[in-house]
Amino acid sequence: MTVLAPGLAPADDQELTGLLAASAAAEVPDGGAALLGWLADHDRHAAMTVHRADLAALEGWTDDPVGGRIHHRSGRFFAVEGLDVQVPGAPVEHWQQPIIRQPEVGVLGILATRIGGVLHLLMQAKVEPGNPVGHQLSPTVQATRSNYQRAHGGRAVPYLEYFLGTVPGARTVVDVRQSEQGSWFLRKRNRNVVVEVPGGPEAVPARPGFRWCTLAEVHRALAVTDVVNMDTRTVLSCLPLAGGALRPAGAGRPDDFRAALLRSMLGESGGVHRTADLLSDLTVARTETDVDVGRVPLHTLQGWSRRDGAIVHDDGAYFSVVGVDVVARGREVARWSQPMFAAHGTGLVAFVVRRIGGVLHVLAALRTEPGFVDAVELAPTVQCTPENYAHRPASQRPAYLDRVLAADPDRLRFDTVMSEEGGRFHHTRTRYVVVEETGDDPDLVTGPGHRWVTLAQLSELVRHSHYLNVQARSLLTCLHSLALCA
Amino acid sequence: MTVLAPGLAPADDQELTGLLAASAAAEVPDGGAALLGWLADHDRHAAMTVHRADLAALEGWTDDPVGGRIHHRSGRFFAVEGLDVQVPGAPVEHWQQPIIRQPEVGVLGILATRIGGVLHLLMQAKVEPGNPVGHQLSPTVQATRSNYQRAHGGRAVPYLEYFLGTVPGARTVVDVRQSEQGSWFLRKRNRNVVVEVPGGPEAVPARPGFRWCTLAEVHRALAVTDVVNMDTRTVLSCLPLAGGALRPAGAGRPDDFRAALLRSMLGESGGVHRTADLLSDLTVARTETDVDVGRVPLHTLQGWSRRDGAIVHDDGAYFSVVGVDVVARGREVARWSQPMFAAHGTGLVAFVVRRIGGVLHVLAALRTEPGFVDAVELAPTVQCTPENYAHRPASQRPAYLDRVLAADPDRLRFDTVMSEEGGRFHHTRTRYVVVEETGDDPDLVTGPGHRWVTLAQLSELVRHSHYLNVQARSLLTCLHSLALCA
Numbered sequence: 013m014t015v016l017a018p019g020l021a022p023a024d025d026q027e028l029t030g031l032l033a034a035s036a037a038a039e040v041p042d043g044g045a046a047l048l049g050w051l052a053d054h055d056r057h058a059a060m061t062v063h064r065a066d067l068a069a070l071e072g073w074t075d076d077p078v079g080g081r082i083h084h085r086s087g088r089f090f091a092v093e094g095l096d097v098q099v100p101g102a103p104v105e106h107w108q109q110p111i112i113r114q115p116e117v118g119v120l121g122i123l124a125t126r127i128g129g130v131l132h133l134l135m136q137a138k139v140e141p142g143n144p145v146g147h148q149l150s151p152t153v154q155a156t157r158s159n160y161q162r163a164h165g166g167r168a169v170p171y172l173e174y175f176l177g178t179v180p181g182a183r184t185v186v187d188v189r190q191s192e193q194g195s196w197f198l199r200k201r202n203r204n205v206v207v208e209v210p211g212g213p214e215a216v217p218a219r220p221g222f223r224w225c226t227l228a229e230v231h232r233a234l235a236v237t238d239v240v241n242m243d244t245r246t247v248l249s250c251l252p253l254a255g256g257a258l259r260p261a262g263a264g265r266p267d268d269f270r271a272a273l274l275r276s277m278l279g280e281s282g283g284v285h286r287t288a289d290l291l292s293d294l295t296v297a298r299t300e301t302d303v304d305v306g307r308v309p310l311h312t313l314q315g316w317s318r319r320d321g322a323i324v325h326d327d328g329a330y331f332s333v334v335g336v337d338v339v340a341r342g343r344e345v346a347r348w349s350q351p352m353f354a355a356h357g358t359g360l361v362a363f364v365v366r367r368i369g370g371v372l373h374v375l376a377a378l379r380t381e382p383g384f385v386d387a388v389e390l391a392p393t394v395q396c397t398p399e400n401y402a403h404r405p406a407s408q409r410p411a412y413l414d415r416v417l418a419a420d421p422d423r424l425r426f427d428t429v430m431s432e433e434g435g436r437f438h439h440t441r442t443r444y445v446v447v448e449e450t451g452d453d454p455d456l457v458t459g460p461g462h463r464w465v466t467l468a469q470l471s472e473l474v475r476h477s478h479y480l481n482v483q484a485r486s487l488l489t490c491l492h493s494l495a496l497c498a
Numbered sequence: 499m500t501v502l503a504p505g506l507a508p509a510d511d512q513e514l515t516g517l518l519a520a521s522a523a524a525e526v527p528d529g530g531a532a533l534l535g536w537l538a539d540h541d542r543h544a545a546m547t548v549h550r551a552d553l554a555a556l557e558g559w560t561d562d563p564v565g566g567r568i569h570h571r572s573g574r575f576f577a578v579e580g581l582d583v584q585v586p587g588a589p590v591e592h593w594q595q596p597i598i599r600q601p602e603v604g605v606l607g608i609l610a611t612r613i614g615g616v617l618h619l620l621m622q623a624k625v626e627p628g629n630p631v632g633h634q635l636s637p638t639v640q641a642t643r644s645n646y647q648r649a650h651g652g653r654a655v656p657y658l659e660y661f662l663g664t665v666p667g668a669r670t671v672v673d674v675r676q677s678e679q680g681s682w683f684l685r686k687r688n689r690n691v692v693v694e695v696p697g698g699p700e701a702v703p704a705r706p707g708f709r710w711c712t713l714a715e716v717h718r719a720l721a722v723t724d725v726v727n728m729d730t731r732t733v734l735s736c737l738p739l740a741g742g743a744l745r746p747a748g749a750g751r752p753d754d755f756r757a758a759l760l761r762s763m764l765g766e767s768g769g770v771h772r773t774a775d776l777l778s779d780l781t782v783a784r785t786e787t788d789v790d791v792g793r794v795p796l797h798t799l800q801g802w803s804r805r806d807g808a809i810v811h812d813d814g815a816y817f818s819v820v821g822v823d824v825v826a827r828g829r830e831v832a833r834w835s836q837p838m839f840a841a842h843g844t845g846l847v848a849f850v851v852r853r854i855g856g857v858l859h860v861l862a863a864l865r866t867e868p869g870f871v872d873a874v875e876l877a878p879t880v881q882c883t884p885e886n887y888a889h890r891p892a893s894q895r896p897a898y899l900d901r902v903l904a905a906d907p908d909r910l911r912f913d914t915v916m917s918e919e920g921g922r923f924h925h926t927r928t929r930y931v932v933v934e935e936t937g938d939d940p941d942l943v944t945g946p947g948h949r950w951v952t953l954a955q956l957s958e959l960v961r962h963s964h965y966l967n968v969q970a971r972s973l974l975t976c977l978h979s980l981a982l983c984a
Contacts, residue, residue, distance in 0.1 A: 020768040020855045021775075023954065117785045177782060187778035189785065203781055252774070282506040288738070289507075291961060292673035295689060296663060299603045299675065369506045468509065475777060476962050 028185060028208075030257035035131040035227040036496035044232040047149070050223060051239065054137040055146035058221075058341050062141045062438075065335040066321030070349040073335075080309020082333075082351055088158035090114035090436070092323075092333055092351050094313045095198065097382040098304040108314045110323055110333050111383060112353065112436060113198045116157040117189060120243045121175035123152045124185060124208040125216060125224070131208070132224040134171070134216070138241070140434025141338045142352055144441060148241035148434070149233055152222065170219055174207050183208040186250045189477045190485065191389065193432070194381025196331070196353050198305070201385065201477070204247045227251075231493030235428055238441070242433045242486065249485035253492050254279050254471035269372070269425065269448065273495040276372040279468025284368055287469055294479070297378045297388040305382050329400050331355045334438055352438040357399035358429060359442035361483040362416045363491070364393040365425070366449040366464075373464040374491070375412070379481065389481040390473070393462065411461070419447040426490045442483070444490055467491060514671055514694075516743035521617040521713035522982035530718040533635070536709060537725065540623040541632035544707075544827050548627045548924075551821040552807030556835040559821075566795020567599075568819075568837055574644035576600035576922075578809075578819055578837050580799045581684065583868040584790040594800045596809055596819050597869060598839065598922060599684045602643040603675060606729045607661035609638045610671060610694040611702060611710070617694070618710040620657070620702070624727070626920025627824045628838055630927060634727035634920070635719055638708065656705055660693050669694040672736045675963045676971065677875065679918065680867025682817070682839050684791070687871065687963070690733045717979030721914055724927070728919045728972065735971035739978050740765050740957035755858070755911065755934065759981040762858040765954025770854055773955055780965070783864045783874040791868050815886050817841045820924055838924040843885035844915060845928035847969045848902045849977070850879040851911070852935040852950075859950040860977070861898070865967065875967040876959070879948065897947070905933045912976045928969070930976055953977060 067082060068075040075082050083091035095111040123134040138150035152171045160169045173179055185206035192200045209216050218224055230248065233239045254277050275281055285293075311318070315326050323333040337349045364375040379391035394412050401409045426446035431437070470488055473479035480488065553568060554561040561568045569577035581597040609620040624636035638657050646655045659665055671692035678686045695702050704710055716734065719725045740763050761767055771779075797804070801812050809819040823835045850861040865877035880898050887895045912932035917923070956974055959965035966974065 020770060020857065021772040023765050023768040023773075025772065025774055184772075184774055184778045186774060187781045189781055203785060205778070205781075279509050282509040284506060286507040286511065286670075287509075288511055288670055288672060288961075292670045292691070295673045295675055295691075295963075299689060371506065475774075477781075 024255065025252045026255055026257040029252050029255055030260075031126075031131045032227060032251055032253060033258050033496055036231055036492070037498045038130055038226040038228040039498055040226070040228050040232050044229060044236075047223070047225060047229050047233060048236065048239065051137050051147045051149065054139070054221065058139060058147070060139045060141060060338065060340045063337045064321070065337045065349060067318075067323065067333065067335040067351055068321065070335045070351065071337070072349060073351065077311065080311055082310065086158075089156065089350075092310065093198070094308040094310040095382060096306045096308045099380060099382075100302055102380065108308060108316070109330070109382075110310060110313065110316065110353075111198045112196055112200070114156070114200045118156040118202045119153050119160065119172070119175050119205065120151050120202050120247050121153040121171070121205045121207065122244070122247050123171055123174055123216060124206055125210070125212050127212050127224060130226060132213075132226055133230060134218060134222055135225045135230065135244070136222050138221075139340070140241075141336055141350070142431070142434035142436065142438040142440065144238055144431055144439050148431070149230060149239055149244055150241045151243050151247050154243050170222075171216075174209065175203070175205050179209070181210050186252065186475065188250055188475060190246060190250070190480075190482065191384060191478055192482050194383035194389070194481060196383070196437070198383045199385050200383065204250045206247060206251065228497060231497055234430075234490055234493050237429045238431050240430060242431070242482070245430070245486040245489045246482055248492070249480070249488040250474050251492070252471065252475070253277060253496070254468040256280070258496075268367075270495060272367040272370055272372040273467070273491065275370060276467040277471070277492075277495055279466060281369065281371045283371060283466040283469060284373060284464040287472065290463060290465060290469060293378065293463060294388060294390075298386055301380055301387045303380060303382060303384070303387050329356060330397075331440075336438065352436060353440065354438040355397065355432075355440040357397045359397045359440075360394060360413070360416065360445065361392045361442050361487060362394040362412075362445040362447060363487045364412055364416065364447055364449055368464065371466060373466055374470070375462050376465050376470075376484065377462050381481070384478070384481075386478050390465070390470075390479055390484055391481045392483050392487055395483050416445060416447055423448045423450070425494060428490075430486070444486060446487065446490060446494070467495075510741065511671075511738045512741050512743040515738050515741050516746075517612075517617045518713060518737055518739060519744050519746075519982055522717055522978070523984045524616055524712040524714040525984055526712070526714050526718050530715060530722075533709070533711060533715050533719060534722065534725065537623050537633045537635065540625070540707065544625060544633070546625045546627060546824065546826045549823045550807070551823045551835060553804075553809065553819065553821040553837055554807065556821045556837065557823070558835060559837065563797065566797055568796065572644075575642065575836075578796065579684070580794040580796040581868060582792045582794045585866060585868075586788055588866065594794060594802070595816070595868075596796060596799065596802065596839075597684045598682055598686070600642070600686045604642040604688045605639050605646065605658070605661045605691065606637050606688045606733050607639040607657075607691045607693065608730070608733050609657055609660055609702060610692055611696070611698050613698050613710060616712060618699075618712055619716060620704060620708055621711045621716065621730070622708050624707075625826070626727075627822055627836070628917070628920035628922065628924040628926065630724055630917055630925050634917070635716060635725055635730055636727045637729050637733050640729050656708075657702075660695065661689070661691050665695070667696050672738065672961065674736055674961060676732060676736070676966070676968065677870060677964055678968050680869035680875070680967060682869070682923070684869045685871050686869065690736045692733060692737065714983060717983055720916075720976055720979050723915045724917050726916060728917070728968070731916070731972040731975045732968055734978070735966070735974040736960050737978075738957065738961070739763060739982070740954040742766070744982075754853075756981060758853040758856055758858040759953070759977065761856060762953040763957070763978075763981055765952060767855065767857045769857060769952040769955060770859055770950040773958065776949060776951060776955060779864065779949060780874060780876075784872055787866055787873045789866060789868060789870070789873050815842060816883075817926075822924065838922060839926065840924040841883065841918075841926040843883045845883045845926075846880060846899070846902065846931065847878045847928050847973060848880040848898075848931035848933060849973045850898055850902065850933055850935055854950065857952060859952055860956070860973075861948050862951050862956075862970065864947050864949070867967070870964070870967075872964050875970075876949075876951070876956075876965055877967045877970050878973055881969050902931060902933055909934045909936070911980060914976075916972070930973060932973065932976060932980070953981075
C-alpha cells in the first residue's frame with residue numbers, strides 16, 4: 013500500500029512493475045517471426061568475416077614476452093594475463109589459467125518508452141566476432157569506457173547520452189553494476205541499466221539497426237538458439253519484476269507450474285529460507301572463503317602451452333585463448349584484430365526448480381569463481397562444461413549434473429542454447445535449462461552449498477551488485493519469460 | 499500482508515521488527531541509572547593502565563625499516579602501513595598517510611533473547627586501551643579472527659559459538675559485513691550480527707561482565723558521553739527497524755518531530771528520491787570515482803615524520819600513530835603492547851534532517867574514503883574534525899559545517915560525544931549530532947554530493963554491505979533511539 017505524501021516519490025516501483033508485466037504479457041502477433049526476420053535481414057546486409065590469427069601477431073596488440081601479458085598498444089580495452097589461484101579448502105585448491113583483465117566499468121543499457129501505453133524496449137541488431145551465427149538481439153548500448161570515449165577513433169555510440177545522465181525527463185528503471193564470467197574475467201563489472209524516456213518513438217526514433225520491441229517479443233526470442241545475446245539477458249534480469257503489481261497478469265492461470273512461478277515472483281507467500289538467513293549464508297561464505305589470486309606471466313602458466321598461435325590447456329580441456337582478424341560492415345570501425353577466449357564444448361547452466369508450498373523455488377549454488385569481486389555469488393544449480401567431466405567417476409562430477417542430464421524431457425521447462433558475449437568469447441555456447449523436480453526425493457534436500465530461493469528473493473538481491481552471477485541472471489530472465497507471457 | 503504457505507518462512511521480518519520496537523519502547527525504570535552504575539562498578543573492579551610507548555620498541559611488534567611497516571611478529575592482528583592515495587577530480591587529488599591494514603573479517607555480535615516476552619540484548623562491560631574513561635557498553639562478542647582463533651594464547655571468547663553457526667535453534671536477526679573508518683582502515687570489514695536464542699537467560703545465562711538489557715536501555719545510554727561503544731552502535735544500526743510493525747509503537751504521538759521520524763521508518767509514504775534513483779546515484783558515483791591506493795614505506799611518507807616515538811603529521815593535524823603498553827585485569831591477557839591511531843581534536847559527525855511532506859529526511863553525503871572496498875558510501879551530512887579547518891576560508895570548509903556549528907540549540911535533536919573503537923583508536927572522540935532544519939532555505943537544495951533519504955531507505959540499504967559508512971550507521975542508531983523510546 014502506497015500512502016504518498018505530496019511531493020514525494022512512491023516507496024516502491026510497483027507502477028513500473030505493472031508496466032513491465034503488461035509489456036511481457038503483450039500479444040506477439042506473428043509468434044515473433046517478424047523480429048527474427050528483421051535480425052536475418054541484418055545478416056544479409058551487414059556481414060562480418062572473422063579469421064583465426066596468431067596471438068603473437070595481432071594488429072594493435074603486444075604479446076609482451078617480458079611482462080607476460082597480451083595487451084592493446086593504447087593501454088585500453090582489455091588484456092589477457094596469467095593468473096595463479098589459491099582457494100584453500102576447495103575441491104581444487106590451486107591452479108593457474110589465463111584470464112581477461114578489463115578494469116573499466118562499461119555500460120549495458122536498454123532504453124524504454126511507451127507506445128500506445130505499452131512499454132517497449134529499444135533493441136539493437138548486433139553482430140560480434142564471436143557470434144556463432146549472425147546478428148543477435150542486443151541492448152540499446154553496449155559499450156566499454158574505452159569504446160565510448162572513442163579510444164579506437166570510431167563513431168559516437170548512439171543513445172549513450174541517456175545512460176550518462178545527461179537527458180532530462182528520463183526515469184531510471186534499474187542501474188546496478190554486475191559481475192560477468194568470474195572464471196574468465198578478473199573482477200569485470202558492467203553497469204546494467206534501463207532508462208525510460210517520455211515521448212515515445214517520436215521523441216526517440218529508432219535508428220537503422222534498432223527496433224522498439226515489447227518485453228514479450230524479447231522473452232519469446234529466448235526460446236530460439238543464439239538470438240538473445242548475453243548482455244540483453246543480464247540487463248533484463250535486473251528489471252523490478254516482483255511484488256503485487258504482477259497479480260493481474262497471472263489471474264486465472266490454469267497452468268500449475270506458471271501459477272507457482274508467479275506466486276514465487278509475487279513474494280507474499282514467503283519461502284523456504286528467510287531472506288535474512290540467505291544474506292547471512294552469503295556473509296558467512298564470503299567471510300570464510302579466502303580466494304588468493306596473483307598475476308603470473310602467461311608463458312609460465314602451469315598446464316598451458318602455446319600451440320598454433322593460441323594458448324591451449326595441456327589436456328585440451330576448458331578453453332583456449334585465440335586471436336582473430338575481423339572485417340565488418342556497419343560497425344564503428346571496419347577492421348580490427350583481438351584476442352578471444354574460446355570454450356571447448358557447450359556449457360550447461362541449469363536451475364533445478366520445484367514447488368514447495370505452492371511456490372516455485374530454484375536451487376541456487378553458493379559458488380566461488382576466481383574473478384569475483386567478493387569471493388562468492390549465487391549461481392545456477394549446475395554450471396559446468398559436461399565434456400570436461402565425461403570420464404570422471406561420479407564422486408568427481410558436479411552435484412546435480414547427472415540429474416539434469418537424465419531429466420525426462422517433459423520436466424524441462426526451458427531449454428535453449430545461447431551464446432556468451434560475442435565481443436570476448438569465440439563460438440562459446442551454453443545450454444540454458446530449467447528442470448522441474450517433483451516428488452520428495454531426499455537427494456534434493458539442500459546440501460551445504462545450495463539453497464532453495466524464490467524469484468522474489470532473487471529480484472530483491474539483483475537490485476544490488478554481486479549477489480547473482482551472470483549465468484544465474486540469464487536463467488532468471490528465462491524464468492521471468494515463462495511466468496509472464498500471455 | 500503475509501499469506502504464508504505451510505512450511506514456508508514469512509517473506510518479511512515484521513514479527514521481528516515488532517519485537518525490536520517493543521523492546522525499544524520498554525520502560526527504563528530508573529532512567530538508566532542502574533546500567534550506568536553497573537558499568538561504573540566494573541571501572542572500580544577491572545582497571546586498565548595504558549602508558550604511551552615508543553612505536554619502535556613495542557613488545558611483540560616489528561617496526562620494519564626495510565618493508566616500512568609496523569606489524570605483529572605473529573603476522574596476525576593488524577599492521578600499520580604507508581598509503582599513497584590518488585583520487586583524480588577530488589578536492590585533494592593526491593596524498594600520503596599511515597593506514598591500518600587488518601584484512602581479517604571479525605565478528606561484532608549481539609545475542610538476543612526474550613525475557614517476559616520482551617526482547618533483551620546481552621551487552622558486555624568492556625574496557626579498551628583507547629577508551630577515554632573506563633568501561634563501555636559493548637556487543638556480546640567483539641573479536642577479530644586472530645582473537646577468536648587465539649593467536650595470543652588467551653582465553654576462549656565467551657558466546658562466540660552463537661555467531662559461528664554452531665548452536666541450533668538460534669534465529670539470525672541480521673548478519674552483514676560492514677566497513678569501518680575508511681580514512682584509517684584499509685578495506686576493513688566486520689560482520690555485524692545479531693542472533694536471537696530461545697529459552698531466555700535460563701538457557702543462556704549472563705556471565706560476569708555481561709548483562710541482559712532492553713533495546714530501550716541501550717538507546718537511553720546513547721545520550722551519555724562515552725558509554726555506548728562504536729561496535730554496539732554499528733551492530734544496532736543494522737537491525738530491521740522499518741515497516742508496518744512500527745505503527746503501534748508510534749500511535750498517538752503528540753510530538754511532530756517523532757511522528758515524522760516514525761513515518762520515515764515506516765516507509766509507506768515514500769521519499770524525495772526513489773530508491774532506484776539512490777541506487778543509480780551510487781552506481782554512477784562508484785563507476786566514475788577512481789580511487790588509486792598503493793603501499794609506500796612508512797618512513798618515506800610525504801608530510802609525516804617520526805617524533806617522540808610516534809608518527810605525526812608535519813602540520814600537527816589529522817592524527818598520530820602512537821604506541822601503548824597496556825596492563826589489564828579481567829581480559830584474555832593481562833599485558834600487551836600495540837600501535838594505535840590518535841585523532842587530533844574531537845570529530846564532528848552530523849546528519850542535517852528536515853521534514854518533507856511530513857516525512858523526516860536525512861541529508862546523506864556520497865563520500866569517498868581511501869579505505870572503502872567500493873570507492874563511495876553514504877555518509878553523514880558533515881563528517882570532519884572542525885579543528886583541521888579552523889583557519890581555512892569558507893570556500894575550503896566542508897559543506898554544511900558552519901550551518902551545523904551555528905545551529906540553534908533547540909534544533910539539536912541529538913548531541914552526544916562518543917568514542918571511536920577503543921581497540922585501535924586512542925582517546926579518539928566524535929560529537930554525534932542530529933540537527934533539524936526548518937523552513938525552505940535554498941541552501942538546503944541537494945547539491946551533487948548529497949541526497950535526502952528516509953530512514954526506511956537507510957534500513958533497506960544497511961542490510962547489505964558497504965552502503966552506509968560507520969559514522970552514518972552510528973547516527974542511524976541514534977535516530978532509531980529518538981523514534982522508538984517510550
